[in-house]
Amino acid sequence: MWETVKDLLGRAAPLLGTVIAGPAGAGIAAAVASVLGVEATPEAIENELRTNPEALVMLKRLESQERVRLRELAFKHAELESDERKLALSSQAATQQAEIASNDAYVRRWRPTFGYAMCLAWVLLFFGLAFTLVFHPAHAADVVNSVVALTPLFAVALAVLGISIHKRSQDKQVASGLSPKGLLGGIKQAMNGG
Secondary structure, eight states: OHHHHHHHHHHHOHHHHHHHHHHHHHHHHHHHHHTTTOOSSHHHHHHHHHOOTTHHHHHHHHHHHHHHHHHHHHHHHHHHHHHHHHHHHHHHHHHHHHHOOOHHHHHHHHHHHHHHHHHHHHHHHHHHHHHHHHGGGGGHHHHHHHEEEEEEEEHHHHHHHHHHHHHHHHHHHHHHTTTOOOOHHHHHHTTTOO
16 A cells, blocks of 8 residues: 555655655654644555645655655665665575585486476477377367467476576586686687687
């Protein structure tokens, strides 16, 4: 509900809109509600913003008077969001490192398993297509259309497989003490004949 209030405020008082949906939102909501003469709930503030044409003017005036304080709050809000993102990324990296260091056979073999499963799916698909073309040619068009419909699914799966193969190659390079080359480094090496 605060997101709707934030959107409504964003047109006339963007700083108020930014901080009202953030960690300091309760204090800002109380100030906004006081100026508007309503309860400090998202429903009451939203209703006043939608029904009272003067409400945005009053809040624009409030924003102008409290601009420095609101900017500080907006900056703190951005810092908190940044810290949350950093924490999420470090947690994800720690999970990946634990996976790489794992001695569990399944964790080490999920990439090859996925590759073999993709290969099996392709083989079954094309054997099924060939079987239909030879023994049930009347249904060939339907089967071909089905294969075409599966193309995006296979494209995504093959992209995942390609990334997995590339990442496994990088993992092996790092494990052997080499520094993996990026895309440009690989192109440069290929051009130099190395």
